[in-house]
Each structure stands twice: as structure tokens, then as C-alpha cells.
Amino acid sequence: MASGTALIYDEEMTTHKLLWSDPVCDIEVPERLSSSYDQLKRYHLVERCVHVPAREASQEEILLVHSSEHLEVAKSTQTMNEEELKKVSGNYDAFFFHPNTYCCARLAVGATLELVDAVMSGKVRNGMALVRPPGHHSQRNAANGFCLFNNVAIAAEYAKLKYGLQRILIVDWDVHHGQGTQYIFEEDPSVLYFSWHRYEHQEFWPSLKESDYDAVGLGKGKGFNINLPWNKVGMGNSDYLAAFFHVLLPMAFEFDPELVIVSSGYDSGIGDPEGQMNATPEVFAHLTHFVMQLANGKLCVILEGGYHLKSLSESVCMTVRTLLGDPVPQITGEMAPCLSAVESIQNVRAAHKSYWKWLMYEDTSFLQNLSTKSLLLKKANPNPSTEHESKITNNDETVKVERFLELHMKNILFPVPPIKTATTDSRGSVHLLPVPVHFVKEIDKTEIKALVSGFYADIVKEDKNLLSLGSILAILDKILKKEVCNGIAESPTCSVSVAVALRHSVRFGFQRVLCIFVGDMEIIPNTEDGKILMIHICEKEQSGKTRSKHYISLNWKEDAEGNDFFPAVLGFILPVAYSYQPNLTVIAVGPNRSLGISGISLLFSLLQGLAESRILAVIKDTEINVMQSVAKALVGASAPQFGVYVPPTQEKVNKIKILRDQFQQEWKMLQCSVKDGI
Ligand SMILES: NCCCNCCCCCS
Numbered sequence: 024m025a026s027g028t029a030l031i032y033d034e035e036m037t038t039h040k041l042l043w044s045d046p047v048c049d050i051e052v053p054e055r056l057s058s059s060y061d062q063l064k065r066y067h068l069v070e071r072c073v074h075v076p077a078r079e080a081s082q083e084e085i086l087l088v089h090s091s092e093h094l095e096v097a098k099s100t101q102t103m104n105e106e107e108l109k110k111v112s113g114n115y116d117a118f119f120f121h122p123n124t125y126c127c128a129r130l131a132v133g134a135t136l137e138l139v140d141a142v143m144s145g146k147v148r149n150g151m152a153l154v155r156p157p158g159h160h161s162q163r164n165a166a167n168g169f170c171l172f173n174n175v176a177i178a179a180e181y182a183k184l185k186y187g188l189q190r191i192l193i194v195d196w197d198v199h200h201g202q203g204t205q206y207i208f209e210e211d212p213s214v215l216y217f218s219w220h221r222y223e224h225q226e227f228w229p230s231l232k233e234s235d236y237d238a239v240g241l242g243k244g245k246g247f248n249i250n251l252p253w254n255k256v257g258m259g260n261s262d263y264l265a266a267f268f269h270v271l272l273p274m275a276f277e278f279d280p281e282l283v284i285v286s287s288g289y290d291s292g293i294g295d296p297e298g299q300m301n302a303t304p305e306v307f308a309h310l311t312h313f314v315m316q317l318a319n320g321k322l323c324v325i326l327e328g329g330y331h332l333k334s335l336s337e338s339v340c341m342t343v344r345t346l347l348g349d350p351v352p353q354i355t356g357e358m359a360p361c362l363s364a365v366e367s368i369q370n371v372r373a374a375h376k377s378y379w380k381w382l383m384y385e386d387t388s389f390l391q392n393l394s395t396k397s398l399l400l401k402k403a404n405p406n407p408s409t410e411h412e413s414k415i416t417n418n419d420e421t422v423k424v425e426r427f428l429e430l431h432m433k434n435i436l437f438p439v440p441p442i443k444t445a446t447t448d449s450r451g452s453v454h455l456l457p458v459p460v461h462f463v464k465e466i467d468k469t470e471i472k473a474l475v476s477g478f479y480a481d482i483v484k485e486d487k488n489l490l491s492l493g494s495i496l497a498i499l500d501k502i503l504k505k506e507v508c509n510g511i512a513e514s515p516t517c518s519v520s521v522a523v524a525l526r527h528s529v530r531f532g533f534q535r536v537l538c539i540f541v542g543d544m545e546i547i548p549n550t551e552d553g554k555i556l557m558i559h560i561c562e563k564e565q566s567g568k569t570r571s572k573h574y575i576s577l578n579w580k581e582d583a584e585g586n587d588f589f590p591a592v593l594g595f596i597l598p599v600a601y602s603y604q605p606n607l608t609v610i611a612v613g614p615n616r617s618l619g620i621s622g623i624s625l626l627f628s629l630l631q632g633l634a635e636s637r638i639l640a641v642i643k644d645t646e647i648n649v650m651q652s653v654a655k656a657l658v659g660a661s662a663p664q665f666g667v668y669v670p671p672t673q674e675k676v677n678k679i680k681i682l683r684d685q686f687q688q689e690w691k692m693l694q695c696s697v698k699d700g701i
């Protein structure tokens with residue numbers, strides 16, 4: 024399994040610059056690249072990456088997407104004087120030429136293709152290319168929106184041609200609609216294009232009707248173009264995460280791409296003059312973490328926009344450290360998407376209902392009145408204020424955001440723990456891993472006896488648990504002290520071990536511990552004080568215990584052939600977990616588990632985005648195979664195998680819907696549809 028993260032940067036690409044005054048284009052400055060690279064160096068991230076040099080793309084590579092006329096125009100600008108450059112620039116919407124533009128644009132394409140080669144050849148697992156000019160607005164025959172050649176579109180065509188790929192996912196988290204990329208692939212079912220963008224009911228640039236949620240693709244490409252318009256500014260972390268849980272990720276896992284390319288624009292981040300959004304840099308660590316779980320981790324992140332230098336460079340660093348496998352920083356802000364975001368999410372899900380199996384049972388009865396309602400909403404307040412109170416006002420915003428980010432990043436960043444995974448020196452299963460794990464000495468019997476009789480006597484009845492309790496508490500201590508990021512232990516009686524671990528964690532000051540228990544759970548810990556949130560995944564209802572905000576039983580028996588657990592994880596467990604914001608996650612696999620190994624590894628992989636990736640795994644000692652795959656997921660040895668995607672049955676979709684309706688007022692990240700008659 025490939026490992027390592029490529030970083031591609033060439034300072035030649037800083038020579039393209041605006042030679043005259045133009046208030047529209049003057050934000051696309053060379054310092055965007057140099058300040059991002061400098062910040063990567065400051066965080067010692069450059070030295071941890073594999074350096075891959077850029078190269079100039081050949082003409083035939085550019086012709087994979089662009090017309091020869093377009094190429095000729097670009098080529099001809101190299102020898103122009105300023106007046107001629109200004110004239111030819113005037114033929115396009117928001118583009119400027121410099122004598123070096125053509126060379127820089129060829130480097131931007133070449134860097135992108137070099138990254139695709141490095142990933143597809145297995146030289147690295149993933150990587151990022153810091154390029155300019157950006158690409159996602161440029162079209163077959165036109166430059167547009169600071170873009171000359173469509174770097175990402177050329178990369179997708181190149182990958183199809185050179186590696187015979189048939190399913191490529193492009194995720195465009197830039198705050199502008201990559202209409203260029205949409206036009207290029209809108210009839211192509213082999214390229215799934217997802218873009219969210221500031222739209223404001225078509226008020227915001229490029230103000231196209233075809234940027235709305237109902238542009239789903241054309242001909243054979245229907246269903247493979249996903250537009251999520253933001254109709255208000257001020258969108259934040261919770262809106263972005265909700266869009267991933269309830270739109271992008273279910274599509275992406277069903278599509279099952281062989282390669283993921285991100286049009287990684289950071290003008291969707293706080294402080295950006297174009298986006299006017301509120302999302303903070305750590306959100307890009309979460310977004311990156313999610314797309315890393317696809318395509319066996321084969322991920323190419325290509326820079327697009329981002330015009331607030333401090334916000335841009337912090338967000339670039341959040342992206343690269345996640346690509347390197349570092350723990351994902353705790354997300355900040357209230358975990359509740361705003362009404363406008365939920366409306367857009369609901370609309371795009373409805374628009375795609377007939378193209379996706381996971382949406383087959385989606386309730387679209389709202390369509391009758393909602394469309395009029397959103398028009399009413401628009402008429403009601405023609406200048407819609409931001410849904411969220413905007414943290415930063417407009418004037419001298421750059422300085423304010425810089426100060427805000429200085430403070431914000433200080434309490435976000437943490438020293439990366441030296442070792443990723445701890446385990447006790449148990450049977451050989453964990454030893455076989457290709458990467459080092461940290462073995463902790465078990466707590467000796469006398470010590471554990473004293474501890475148990477002191478605090479856990481009511482839970483621990485027999486001595487046979489003492490040995491496994493010793494190892495669990497030893498690992499837990501390492502995690503609590505942040506000496507390791509996660510740990511894995513086996514136990515003959517998972518319920519006892521988990522109950523002790525949960526009480527121990529709360530005693531040691533973890534205010535919110537998320538516990539996911541798969542299988543039969545004899546002891547149900549007390550969750551009244553909200554310091555523990557228990558999600559119990561079992562085949563049938565546990566007798567006597569009623570559901571509550573902090574005790575949710577999810578009855579799920581995985582389909583024999585493959586993995587039908589995606590809707591439960593993406594549509595329910597993740598939204599609840601992110602709403603709760605735990606500072607420790609405990610995942611236990613007990614007897615009679617009703618999930619297959621692929622469903623379990625899906626849980627472990629996606630839940631690493633929480634609690635700064637702190638996870639304690641407690642696995643039934645007879646489940647050797649589970650132990651092995653969980654250990655791989657925790658050390659990040661390989662992108663997890665999630666098994667064959669099986670679309671959910673109506674019964675299972677309804678199960679999720681009922682749970683969502685029951686808990687979406689408490690756990691607001693579950694919201695993905697506007698309650699009728701709001
Ligand atoms: N009124 C014209 C505004 C044009 N704005 C272009 C923004 C391009 C962003 C590339 S990511």
C-alpha cells in the first residue's frame with residue numbers, strides 16, 4: 024500500500040502578475056503561493072512531504088480539454104507588450120495576461136499531471152499541488168475568472184487516458200462554481216463533479232442559471248453533476264460538514280471512484296473577500312480526512328482560489344497535515360446548519376433522487392410548495408442578511424481576520440503524538456502491521472485490584488477481567504495523556520471493560536465520551552449526566568432500555584453480501600457524533616456483532632475525524648480478524664477496504680429516517696430537510 028504525501032511547488036508560478044489596475048483581478052497575487060509555502064515550512068510540513076518537481080505541460084496535454092484556438096491565443100501572449108496584453112485580456116470575464124502567464128499556466132497543468140502520476144504509480148499515497156493560475160473557471164475555448172487552463176479537468180482526462188480509469192470524482196470546495204469543469208464533463212458519466220458555491224439566488228458571480236441545484240448533468244451524464252448553491256453568505260463549519268454527510272459522501276461512496284481530485288479553493292474560508300463565509304481553517308482538515316477514505320486513499324489536491332493570505336495559508340497547512348495522516352483537529356463552532364443550508368441540501372437531494380440508489384426512497388413531497396417558499400423567502404427579504412451572525416465585519420477585515428486566526432490556530436494546533444497507536448503486548452495479530460505500534464506495559468495485578476476495588480467494584484465481579492482491564496486502562500492512560508493518538512485492546516468481556524473505561528475516562532476529566540458498541544452489551548452504562556453518549560448497534564432492540572438523547576440503540580444487521588452500512592454511518596452516526604463533539608471516542612466490538620468487518624472498518628475510519636482522532640478500541644478477544652482490520656485502520660497503514668457497496672433497503676432507509684426525526688432537534692447535524700411549514 025502506497026504511503027507518503029507529495030508536495031508540488033515551483034516559484035516560477037509566482038511570476039504571473041497583474042500589470043495594470045483592475046479591482047476585479049487584483050486579489051489574485053503571487054503571494055498566494057509564496058505565503059502558503061512559507062507557512063508550510065513554518066509548520067515543518069514541507070520536510071515531511073515527498074518533493075515532486077513541476078514540469079511544463081505539453082501542448083497535446085492541454086488539447087485534451089482546450090481548443091487549438093484557445094491554446095494559440097495563450098501562446099501568442101508571451102511576446103505581447105502591456106497594451107496588447109490588456110487588450111486580449113479584455114476579451115474574457117475576469118482574466119489578465121502577463122508575458123509569463125502562458126508559461127505559468129503550463130507549469131500549473133504540468134504540476135497537476137505530475138501529481139496524478141505520483142499517486143497513480145504508487146510513488147505516494149496522496150499529495151497537493153500549489154499552483155497558479157487556477158483552473159476551474161476556464162473553458163474549452165476561453166479563459167475566465169483568473170483561470171487560463173483547467174488544470175483539474177485536464178488531469179481527469181489525462182488519468183482516464185493514461186490509466187484507463189472509468190470513475191473519477193472531482194470535489195470542488197472553492198467558494199465559486201467551477202462552471203468550466205461543469206461544462207467540460209456535464210455529459211460524461213465517468214467524471215462525477217461536485218461543487219458548492221456562493222450563489223445567492225443567482226446574484227453572485229458568475230450568476231449562471233446552470234449553477235443551481237437542478238443542473239444535474241446532460242444525456243448520459245445525468246446525475247453526475249452536483250451543484251450545491253449557498254444562497255446566503257456566512258456559511259460555516261456545520262454547513263460544510265452537513266453538506267458532506269447528507270450530499271457528497273453518500274454519492275461518493277456509491278460512485279466508488281478510482282481516483283479523487285480536489286479543486287481545492289480556500290476562498291470558502293473565513294475572511295476571504297470573495298466568499299464572505301465563516302468556515303475556519305480546521306474544517307479543511309475534516310473535508311480532506313473524509314475524501315481520503317475514498318479510492319483507496321488515492322487523492323490529488325489542486326489549489327484553486329483563496330484570496331485572504333493568512334486564511335489561505337492556514338487552510339493549506341490544515342490540508343497537508345491531514346494528508347500526512349496527522350490527527351484531525353477538533354472542529355469549532357456551533358454544530359447546527361442554518362436553515363438556508365438545509366434548504367439547499369434538501370433541494371439537491373431531491374434533484375438527484377432519480378439518479379442515485381441511496382436516494383431511491385427520498386421523500387420529495389415537499390417539492391410542491393418548497394420551491395414557491397424559497398422564492399417567497401427571497402422576495403420576503405431581498406437583501407438576505409447572513410443566516411449566521413458574521414463573526415468578522417467588513418471594514419479592515421483583513422487585519423481583524425489575521426488577529427482572529429492567530430488566536431484561533433493557537434488553541435487548535437497540538438503537538439502531533441509521536442506514535443499513532445498503542446496496544447498491549449498481546450497475541451501476534453497486531454504485531455504483523457507494517458508500521459510501528461507502541462506497546463504499553465500492562466498495569467500489574469495488585470495495582471489494578473486496588474484500582475478496581477476502589478472505583479469499579481460494582482462493575483467488576485470476577486477476577487478473570489483483571490488482566491484485560493489492566494491493558495485497557497494502561498492504553499487509556501496513554502491516550503488521556505496525549506502520548507498516543509489511539510489504542511487497541513482485547514477483552515473477554517467487552518461490556519465490563521467498556522463500562523470501566525468509560526467511568527475511568529470521565530473520572531480523568533473527559534467531559535464528553537462517545538461510545539459506539541457493536542454487538543450484545545450486558546451492562547448499559549449510566550448516560551444521564553450527558554458525559555457519555557452511547558450508540559448501541561445491535562441486531563434487535565435491547566429489552567427494557569428506552570432510547571434517550573444519550574442512549575441510542577440502532578438496530579442493524581448488515582447485509583450478507585456486502586456493506587450496506589454507509590447510510591447509517593453517513594446519515595446518522597457521524598451527524599450525531601459531530602453534534603456531540605466528544606473529546607474521546609470508544610468503539611467496542613462485543614459478542615454477536617451484527618456488522619461485518621467492512622462496516623466496522625468504515626466506522627473506525629470515519630470517526631477518526633473526532634476528538635483529535637483519539638479512539639480506544641475494545642475488541643472481543645475471539646475476533647482476531649476484526650482486531651487486524653481495526654489495527655490497520657487505526658495506524659493508517661492502508662486505506663480501509665469497505666467491501667462491496669450495497670444500497671440500503673427501504674426498511675433500513677426508513678429506520679434511519681425515524682431515528683433522524685426523533686433526534687434532529689437534539690443533534691442538529693442530522694437535519695437535511697426543512698420541516699414543512701417552518
Ligand atoms: N464582478 C466580477 C467578479 C469576478 N470575480 C472572479 C472571481 C474568480 C475566482 C476564482 S477562484
Ligand SMILES: [Zn+2]
Pocket residue numbers: 197198199288290327328329
Ligand atoms: Zn474561487
